[in-house]
Amino acid sequence: MQLLAHGGAGGDPNDAETRQQQLDSAVEAGADAGADGPEAAVVATVRELESSPRFNAGVGSTVQSDGVVRTDAGLMREDGTAGAACSMPGVEHAVDVARVVAHETPHVLVSGENAIALADAFDVATDRDLWTERTRKCWREIDPPGSDDRREHLRWVREQFGGFDTVGAVAVAGDRLAAATSTGGRWYALAGRVGDVPQVGAGFYATEHTAVSATGAGEAIARFGLSRWVADAIEDGADPAAACERGIEAFEAATGDIAGVIAVDREGRTGEAFNSDSMQTGSSG
Numbered sequence: 001m002q003l004l005a006h007g008g009a010g011g012d013p014n015d016a017e018t019r020q021q022q023l024d025s026a027v028e029a030g031a032d033a034g035a036d037g038p039e040a041a042v043v044a045t046v047r048e049l050e051s052s053p054r055f056n057a058g059v060g061s062t063v064q065s066d067g068v069v070r071t072d073a074g075l076m077r078e079d080g081t082a083g084a085a086c087s088m089p090g091v092e093h094a095v096d097v098a099r100v101v102a103h104e105t106p107h108v109l110v111s112g113e114n115a116i117a118l119a120d121a122f123d124v125a126t127d128r129d130l131w132t133e134r135t136r137k138c139w140r141e142i143d144p145p146g147s148d149d150r151r152e153h154l155r156w157v158r159e160q161f162g163g164f165d166t167v168g169a170v171a172v173a174g175d176r177l178a179a180a181t182s183t184g185g186r187w188y189a190l191a192g193r194v195g196d197v198p199q200v201g202a203g204f205y206a207t208e209h210t211a212v213s214a215t216g217a218g219e220a221i222a223r224f225g226l227s228r229w230v231a232d233a234i235e236d237g238a239d240p241a242a243a244c245e246r247g248i249e250a251f252e253a254a255t256g257d258i259a260g261v262i263a264v265d266r267e268g269r270t271g272e273a274f275n276s277d278s279m280q281t282g283s284s285g
Contacts, residue, residue, distance in 0.1 A: 001034040001173040002268040002285035005045050009215045009260030009276035010164030022052050023282040031284040038171035038178035046095040046180045049167040053132040056165030058092040061184020066191035069130040073098040073182035074198045076206040084198035085115040092128040095182045160188035168213030170264045179204045179211035196221035201228035210234040216259030240271030248273040
């Protein structure tokens with residue numbers, strides 16, 4: 001098995017060593033789960049990262065403009081099986097809910113209260129405290145206007161909205177591939193905002209040729225379709241390293257924004273590229 005994971009495009013460089021250790025540990029957990037195939041490997045890897053307050057997913061998630069922490073995730077396999085879930089307060093392991101959507105429903109994406117109800121039905125915990133010391137400190141230091149004045153609230157969101165972190169993993173074993181991506185979104189986003197992560201072809205994508213996971217400015221990634229762009233380049237004959245580099249170049253030219261992407265192909269070749277200050281990755285295989 002070949003497994004590659006990322007910790008997001010935009011992590012704190014002052015915490016790089018600890019983040020790398022936790023990323024490597026997550027990849028090790030994913031590799032151990034890989035006996036059950038690439039999907040199990042990427043889910044196990046992402047679950048570990050969702051449990052770390054140092055990454056923007058699960059317990060490390062950002063807070064939205066109404067003071068609520070919500071999580072999103074997406075998952076896809078080479079055979080087209082895909083699932084995603086979004087806008088879930090209290091859900092640490094969003095990737096588990098995405099997996100439930102993929103295998104237990106006829107849908108691709110389920111959101112909000114209904115995603116939480118689905119998680120409950122399949123024993124995914126929905127009562128987790130996702131606030132960390134960092135998140136509480138950031139929330140205390142701002143003064144958002146009340147949401148009763150919608151226009152003023154939206155003006156504040158436009159001024160404060162930011163951040164790029166996400167976590168994700170891709171894996172291949174034989175002719176099977178899988179990709180998974182999870183996030184807490186971007187800081188102070190309008191309550192209910194959904195970015196690229198749970199959107200097929202944007203935050204994640206997989207085909208019989210490749211698996212891809214993206215991170216960065218979610219709105220721009222969604223408009224551009226970054227993961228699908230890289231997957232198409234690989235299907236057209238580019239190796240993953242070249243496809244990722246070309247994908248980031250094309251993305252930056254088209255959007256002027258920040259992103260990172262990782263990919264693996266069915267031969268086990270991997271690629272990664274980013275135009276942010278950093279994007280930490282870990283691999284096994």
